[in-house]
Amino acid sequence: xxxxxxxxxxxxxxxxxxxxxxxIVSHLTEELVRRGHExxxxxxxxxxxxxxxxxxxxxxxxxxxxxxxxxxxxEAWKYLAIARLSEEIEKNKFDVIHQHFGWRVTxxxxxxxxxxxxxxxxxxxxxxxxxxxxEYKHNNYISISDAQRKPMPKLNFVGTxxxxxxxxxxxxxxxxxxxxxxxxxxxxxxxxxxxxxxAKKAGVKxxxxxxxxxxxxxxxxxxxxxxxxGKQIKYVGEVGPKExxxxxxxxxxxxxxxxxxxxxxxxxxxxxxxxxxxxxxxRGSAPEVIQDRKTGFLVSKERGVDEAAAAIRKLEQIDRSAxxxxxxxxxxxxxxxxxxxxxxxxxxxxxxRQS
Numbered sequence: 097x098x099x100x101x102x103x104x105x106x107x108x109x110x111x112x113x114x115x116x117x118x119x120i121v122s123h124l125t126e127e128l129v130r131r132g133h134e135x136x137x138x139x140x141x142x143x144x145x146x147x148x149x150x151x152x153x154x155x156x157x158x159x160x161x162x163x164x165x166x167x168x169x170x171e172a173w174k175y176l177a178i179a180r181l182s183e184e185i186e187k188n189k190f191d192v193i194h195q196h197f198g199w200r201v202t203x204x205x206x207x208x209x210x211x212x213x214x215x216x217x218x219x220x221x222x223x224x225x226x227x228x229x230x231e232y233k234h235n236n237y238i239s240i241s242d243a244q245r246k247p248m249p250k251l252n253f254v255g256t257x258x259x260x261x262x263x264x265x266x267x268x269x270x271x272x273x274x275x276x277x278x279x280x281x282x283x284x285x286x287x288x289x290x291x292x293x294x295a296k297k298a299g300v301k302x303x304x305x306x307x308x309x310x311x312x313x314x315x316x317x318x319x320x321x322x323x324x325x326g327k328q329i330k331y332v333g334e335v336g337p338k339e340x341x342x343x344x345x346x347x348x349x350x351x352x353x354x355x356x357x358x359x360x361x362x363x364x365x366x367x368x369x370x371x372x373x374x375x376x377x378x379r380g381s382a383p384e385v386i387q388d389r390k391t392g393f394l395v396s397k398e399r400g401v402d403e404a405a406a407a408i409r410k411l412e413q414i415d416r417s418a419x420x421x422x423x424x425x426x427x428x429x430x431x432x433x434x435x436x437x438x439x440x441x442x443x444x445x446x447x448x449r450q451s
Contacts, residue, residue: 097440100185100210101125101147102195103139105177108156110144113334114281114307116362117217120259120432121196127433136188138181150184152177158309166310174200185209192440199228205235211443213238213254219357219380221247238439240360241381247357255439258385259360260432261423265337266369268420269345275301276408277347277372279340279363282306282316287377287400290353292323294375294404301328302351305335305343345370349392349411352376353400361385368392369423371416375407385427391419 101124107115110122121137122145128135129146137143141151142159157173178200185193185208193212195201205212213236220229229237229248239245239256276295280286288304295302304324308316324331335343344350350367352358358380365385367374374392376382377400388394392414395403 097191098134099128100190100193101135101137102181102197102201103137104197105140105153105157105174107158108142109137109139113336117196119362123260123262123429124433124436127429138184152180192443199225202228202232202235211447212236213439213443215240216244217359219359220244221357236443241384243357243381243384244359254442255435257432257435257439258427259362259365260427260429261365261369262429263369263424265341266366267341267345268371270371270416272348272372273346275303275347277344277350278302278304278306279344279350280306281312282308282320283312284315285354285356287353287355289319290401291351292329293401294351294353295329297401297405298408300408304331305333307334340366341370344372347372349373349375351404353404354379358382365423365427368419371420373411373414373419375404387422389413391422
């Protein structure tokens with residue numbers, strides 16, 4: 097198949113540090129190439145791939161718009177990228193066009209010269225997303241968990257494909273060290289404050305490896321920074337793949353006390369791939385990805401901090417090897433790409449019937 101993959105332009109593909117969607121796009125693209133498909137990756141020009149790379153912007157947008165107050169510049173880059181994308185799609189002939197860019201590309205999919213499908217990488221409950229997707233509900237969508245569909249169940253979902261990790265990037269660690277981990281964005285949605293409060297309540301150490309976007313700086317300064325003492329609670333900055341492996345593998349558990357409907361939670365899987373259990377709030381995709389009392393603990397929204405502190409004291413009940421096995425059986429790159437290939441075949445079969 098001749099396949100177009102359209103990446104977000106916020107981060108490099110693959111990301112040098114944080115970037116869940118860009119990580120997935122990279123894994124998908126490289127595995128499709130390995131399987132013999134002819135793949136074109138539309139991404140930032142500083143991306144790296146074995147596919148044919150078509151730059152939509154010279155550099156990842158976050159690199160060139162890092163300071164507060166550049167939100168409109170950031171948005172302008174995205175519209176320039178979409179214009180460039182439209183020009184390139186018109187010049188090329190693909191069998192399938194798969195976009196991960198998001199809702200901004202959705203209105204243009206019907207003008208593409210091949211069947212198009214979009215993976216939804218973020219929650220579907222924001223008003224601005226629903227405004228666009230209701231208007232284009234007959235487009236093709238892929239969810240990354242069944243829970244993600246709940247706000248908009250009438251969208252034309254053509255499949256659910258769970259994200260997958262490259263197991264070679266994660267070392268199984270049979271025993272954690274003396275700290276717990278927080279990994280992700282330093283934003284209210286990811287629950288960093290709740291992780292700190294749970295660690296303090298349980299009397300354990302917490303290391304926080306997190307990306308701080310410009311939009312999240314005020315939250316970090318007001319709510320998180322005053323709680324970081326450099327001893328019990330440490331902020332270690334944003335980590336890349338190699339540091340992430342040792343960071344997660346060394347943790348006794350990952351604290352993911354999410355404050356939103358997590359659409360998937362790639363960091364859940366990354367932790368479990370290292371053998372590290374996950375203590376997460378039971379909402380969004382968490383119950384689909386984490387096996388309660390087998391690969392971690394699911395706690396309630398209402399008493400998340402208290403229940404997480406109690407779960408910390410029960411970690412000896414979790415077999416770390418079961419965490420790794422769970423990922424091997426359900427969340428690998430190979431299983432993910434099998435799922436996407438099945439969706440592509442479905443779209444091509446539909447096109448064949450309609451022609």
